[in-house]
Amino acid sequence: MSTTISILLVEDQEMVRAALAALLETENDFAVVGTAPDGRAALEWLADHEADVLVTDIEMPQLDGLQLCAAARRARPDLKVVILTTFARAGYFRRAMSSGASAYLLKDAPAAALVSAIRASITGQKVIDPQLAAEAWSDPDPLTHRERQVLRQAEGGASSEAIAEALGLSEGTVRNYLSSAIGKLQVRNRAEAAALARAKGWL
Amino acid sequence: MSTTISILLVEDQEMVRAALAALLETENDFAVVGTAPDGRAALEWLADHEADVLVTDIEMPQLDGLQLCAAARRARPDLKVVILTTFARAGYFRRAMSSGASAYLLKDAPAAALVSAIRASITGQKVIDPQLAAEAWSDPDPLTHRERQVLRQAEGGASSEAIAEALGLSEGTVRNYLSSAIGKLQVRNRAEAAALARAKGWL
DNA sequence: ACCACGAAATGACGAATGTCATGGGTCGCG
DNA sequence: CGCGACCCATGACATTCGTCATTTCGTGGT
Numbered sequence: 001m002s003t004t005i006s007i008l009l010v011e012d013q014e015m016v017r018a019a020l021a022a023l024l025e026t027e028n029d030f031a032v033v034g035t036a037p038d039g040r041a042a043l044e045w046l047a048d049h050e051a052d053v054l055v056t057d058i059e060m061p062q063l064d065g066l067q068l069c070a071a072a073r074r075a076r077p078d079l080k081v082v083i084l085t086t087f088a089r090a091g092y093f094r095r096a097m098s099s100g101a102s103a104y105l106l107k108d109a110p111a112a113a114l115v116s117a118i119r120a121s122i123t124g125q126k127v128i129d130p131q132l133a134a135e136a137w138s139d140p141d142p143l144t145h146r147e148r149q150v151l152r153q154a155e156g157g158a159s160s161e162a163i164a165e166a167l168g169l170s171e172g173t174v175r176n177y178l179s180s181a182i183g184k185l186q187v188r189n190r191a192e193a194a195a196l197a198r199a200k201g202w203l
Numbered sequence: 204m205s206t207t208i209s210i211l212l213v214e215d216q217e218m219v220r221a222a223l224a225a226l227l228e229t230e231n232d233f234a235v236v237g238t239a240p241d242g243r244a245a246l247e248w249l250a251d252h253e254a255d256v257l258v259t260d261i262e263m264p265q266l267d268g269l270q271l272c273a274a275a276r277r278a279r280p281d282l283k284v285v286i287l288t289t290f291a292r293a294g295y296f297r298r299a300m301s302s303g304a305s306a307y308l309l310k311d312a313p314a315a316a317l318v319s320a321i322r323a324s325i326t327g328q329k330v331i332d333p334q335l336a337a338e339a340w341s342d343p344d345p346l347t348h349r350e351r352q353v354l355r356q357a358e359g360g361a362s363s364e365a366i367a368e369a370l371g372l373s374e375g376t377v378r379n380y381l382s383s384a385i386g387k388l389q390v391r392n393r394a395e396a397a398a399l400a401r402a403k404g405w406l
Numbered sequence: 407a408c409c410a411c412g413a414a415a416t417g418a419c420g421a422a423t424g425t426c427a428t429g430g431g432t433c434g435c436g
Numbered sequence: 437c438g439c440g441a442c443c444c445a446t447g448a449c450a451t452t453c454g455t456c457a458t459t460t461c462g463t464g465g466t
Contacts, residue, residue: 016219019314109218155398190394192361373415375415376416382455
């Protein structure tokens with residue numbers, strides 16, 4: 001039937017993937033025509049098959065949901081993308097929207113919201129949580145590229161020396177970047193800075 | 204029908220909860236008779252209703268899945284509990300088993316594993332991933348109560364002084380505990396120690 | 407009664423960290 | 437062109453952190 005909506009579902013946790021598929025299949029005009037455990041596999045599937053909507057998680061190995069969204073829409077501009085994630089991070093949300101996603105939903109949201117978002121995406125509408133959108137524009141990433149790199153290394157507890165080694169910088173320069181990031185984020189040390197930046201979705 | 208298996212499903216993310224319910228309902232001798240978003244709500248439900256099996260996530264607000272498991276089995280020793288989680292942490296696994304859980308499954312596992320674990324739990328069997336069990340016994344928590352407390356505070360980047368304040372200790376004592384934990388875990392600083400302990404499920 | 411052990415503290419020392427001033431270099435923009 | 441950003445580095449300094457030796461105190465075990 002021409003009114004059936006065909007869906008490619010991408011989610012790394014196998015049990016959750018199967019569960020979401022079962023949920024979507026309960027709508028009788030939805031058809032889950034393919035599933036994939038990560039972005040790489042999803043792109044391979046798309047090379048050989050057709051789908052109306054791509055429903056994807058963000059946190060995945062290989063190629064995350066945001067990279068997948070951008071790559072998939074480059075290949076097929078008419079494909080609608082619904083992003084589904086655990087985290088209400090402004091950075092993620094912003095990246096998703098600028099990659100051409102049609103909707104950004106939290107796994108905390110009701111199942112009905114996913115169903116209606118999929119239907120709305122088909123008609124070309126964008127589904128955005130107003131709270132999330134407001135936070136996203138009011139809270140832009142203040143970090144430079146280098147500060148982000150250094151914070152990522154510092155997250156696991158690496159020493160300044162180890163970070164300098166990893167990035168090919170001097171130890172003093174690393175300390176400067178960390179100090180700069182600590183100042184921008186108004187926290188007291190590298191660990192707090194890394195934790196905050198991670199929570200905001202800036203890393 | 205007397206052979207129907209009644210299930211209480213506990214999971215904080217509403218969409219995942221609905222999805223898992225849809226998945227379980229596809230088995231025609233399973234009936235999801237109740238759902239709850241956290242441990243507290245689950246216990247309230249159990250006060251008024253009956254179920255054969257409790258399927259619960261671990262990471263939840265209010266009362267986590269492990270606490271729920273212990274409390275539920277205290278109230279109803281014949282209730283079977285299937286723990287479902289994202290993390291393969293030895294500490295979680297050990298706590299689950301000593302709380303009387305029948306099964307400990309990862310969300311990475313196939314959906315069929317969940318179904319068969321539920322069936323097996325009814326017959327009194329325990330379903331344990333052999334890899335996880337081996338890791339659990341070979342990797343016991345080496346930390347003392349105080350070391351755990353201090354590491355939990357250190358996770359977010361708190362200074363020794365702030366930790367001392369929070370726990371009512373002197374700053375030097377806090378440094379001693381951290382130093383001890385760092386030594387036991389064979390890492391180089393508090394951030395690495397906290398990250399490792401968290402990954403092992405010891406916090 | 408004695409011992410072992412964890413909890414708590416103190417003081418001291420070297421190492422790592424955070425801050426600041428200062429010097430460069432590149433690049434895009436008005 | 438000059439200006440502002442971001443990038444890279446060095447040196448100096450105070451603070452924080454990690455380590456170690458040592459002491460006190462209470463609890464539980466034998």
